[in-house]
Amino acid sequence: xxIKGEHDIKSRxxxxxxxxxxxxxxxxxxxxxxxxxxNLSNGERFDFEFIRRGNKNIADIITYDDxxxxxxxxxxxxxxxxxxxxxxxxxx
Numbered sequence: 001x002x003i004k005g006e007h008d009i010k011s012r013x014x015x016x017x018x019x020x021x022x023x024x025x026x027x028x029x030x031x032x033x034x035x036x037x038x039n040l041s042n043g044e045r046f047d048f049e050f051i052r053r054g055n056k057n058i059a060d061i062i063t064y065d066d067x068x069x070x071x072x073x074x075x076x077x078x079x080x081x082x083x084x085x086x087x088x089x090x091x092x
Contacts, residue, residue: 016084018076030059037063 006023040048052061062070082088 016077016081018073018080021073021077026056026060032059032061033067034061034063037065 002025006025009025010017010021010023034048037045037048048061048063055061
């Protein structure tokens with residue numbers, strides 16, 4: 001599917017996805033949660049990205065903050081879809 005597939009999905013669901021979402025099709029073998037990214041120095045961020053990219057075919061290495069952002073994007077997407085259906089919140 002690749003980049004074209006990512007673009008097609010973004011176009012197809014642009015009305016229901018938050019503007020901040022970027023579609024990236026991956027097939028990771030595992031997820032590794034590695035600390036918080038808010039307290040990393042610039043050098044540590046560089047090292048983390050280097051390790052993450054070097055192991056992308058083995059595992060998807062993310063921080064807790066990455067996970068929270070991803071979950072927030074999912075919740076925003078669901079809320080946007082519910083609003084289109086006339087439902088004001090997930091609690092209704």
